[in-house]
Amino acid sequence: TKRYNMEGKLPSRPTIRLPTSKSKVMITLHDVKAVIQRLLTDPRNNPEDFEFFGGDPRAPPPQNLDYVGHLNTGQAYLQTHAKLCVEEGDQVLAVPLAIDGASISQLHSMELVAVKIALGILTKDARKKEYNWASIGYIEKVPEADGRSRALSKEANHLEEQDRISSQDDSDSDHYMPGVGDKNTQDWHAMVSKILEGFVDLCETGFMWDHFYKGQLYENIKYKVFVPFIRCDNKEADTICARYQNRSTTNQICRYCHILTRKADQHLAVIVYKTKTEIQNLIQKGKTTRLKELSQEYLINAFYDLRFSLANDRSIHGACPADMLHSVLLGIFKYLLSIFYEM
Numbered sequence: 001t002k003r004y005n006m007e008g009k010l011p012s013r014p015t016i017r018l019p020t021s022k023s024k025v026m027i028t029l030h031d032v033k034a035v036i037q038r039l040l041t042d043p044r045n046n047p048e049d050f051e052f053f054g055g056d057p058r059a060p061p062p063q064n065l066d067y068v069g070h071l072n073t074g075q076a077y078l079q080t081h082a083k084l085c086v087e088e089g090d091q092v093l094a095v096p097l098a099i100d101g102a103s104i105s106q107l108h109s110m111e112l113v114a115v116k117i118a119l120g121i122l123t124k125d126a127r128k129k130e131y132n133w134a135s136i137g138y139i140e141k142v143p144e145a146d147g148r149s150r151a152l153s154k155e156a157n158h159l160e161e162q163d164r165i166s167s168q169d170d171s172d173s174d175h176y177m178p179g180v181g182d183k184n185t186q187d188w189h190a191m192v193s194k195i196l197e198g199f200v201d202l203c204e205t206g207f208m209w210d211h212f213y214k215g216q217l218y219e220n221i222k223y224k225v226f227v228p229f230i231r232c233d234n235k236e237a238d239t240i241c242a243r244y245q246n247r248s249t250t251n252q253i254c255r256y257c258h259i260l261t262r263k264a265d266q267h268l269a270v271i272v273y274k275t276k277t278e279i280q281n282l283i284q285k286g287k288t289t290r291l292k293e294l295s296q297e298y299l300i301n302a303f304y305d306l307r308f309s310l311a312n313d314r315s316i317h318g319a320c321p322a323d324m325l326h327s328v329l330l331g332i333f334k335y336l337l338s339i340f341y342e343m
Contacts, residue, residue: 009034016194018187019179027191028138032117032198033207035134039119040209042131047214049126057121057211057218058091071120076228076309083310084224093223094120098133098231099240101141111141115195120228137195139188180283181298185239193302203307226307229319234327237320242297252295256317276304276315
């Protein structure tokens with residue numbers, strides 16, 4: 001640990017009490033500062049893997065940007081930079097998130113969800129490389145107390161089950177997570193909230209960094225962090241935005257806007273986007289009927305504490321792009337082919 005500068009950077013496993021199920025779970029966490037340090041210093045990245053304006057890590061965006069290129073040319077980056085970078089040395093660091101679940105047994109109910117981050121100062125090609133994404137925590141899908149997966153876990157005396165049993169004696173150390181409503185989705189958001197605690201703090205404080213680039217040391221860069229988007233599939237995106245999973249019978253079909261399901265085929269419809277302020281006010285006031293009309297869950301959203309693009313107030317409701325695999329390749333394309341052959 002000393003040789004590889006890992007002192008104080010090993011994973012931790014705090015215990016929390018979930019607000020809806022009241023289950024006691026352990027969350028695996030990685031220190032987000034250590035994770036970002038690892039990504040910034042990975043020796044496998046070359047100078048061409050980084051994208052800076054004019055080849056200078058401290059340079060601001062040009063006044064009249066006349067092209068669309070990497071992540072730092074989008075409006076999310078440009079307007080966030082304009083509002084956050086007010087002193088010499090200030091620089092914006094976009095940190096995309098990736099959230100995806102994977103089954104860890106033949107039972108679908110036993111699932112693990114990894115929360116990962118990457119650096120927006122890396123090019124798109126560099127971010128396609130596995131080592132440029134690092135986990136900051138893991139969400140375990142909590143099985144029902146009398147479910148088959150929990151029964152099998154107990155019978156096998158799995159290490160996770162031993163940890164769970166041994167941790168039941170120290171109830172005084174439980175950390176109760178806040179929540180509202182009675183949906184299981186609130187437990188999911190409570191676990192994510194615990195994982196994001198360090199990241200939320202980093203968004204508020206920023207951090208200082210001396211960047212070594214092309215043989216030159218650029219000192220005292222104050223990086224200010226924001227999340228431009230989250231990589232996830234449609235199922236996770238709806239959970240992240242607290243939108244109803246069902247699409248065929250809900251009043252509103254989209255997690256981004258207020259389009260009614262019955263009007264989703266109207267390509268000239270006027271789009272009104274969902275905003276963080278709008279949804280959060282309804283949750284704080286307990287307006288469950290209005291939330292149901294918007295096809296939104298009544299819960300405390302873990303992602304409302306994060307800093308997203310300052311170009312608007314859409315927050316997480318504007319940061320989950322469509323999933324290409326399920327929306328396009330296995331969605332629109334598949335439907336178009338079937339319509340073409342049938343009609």
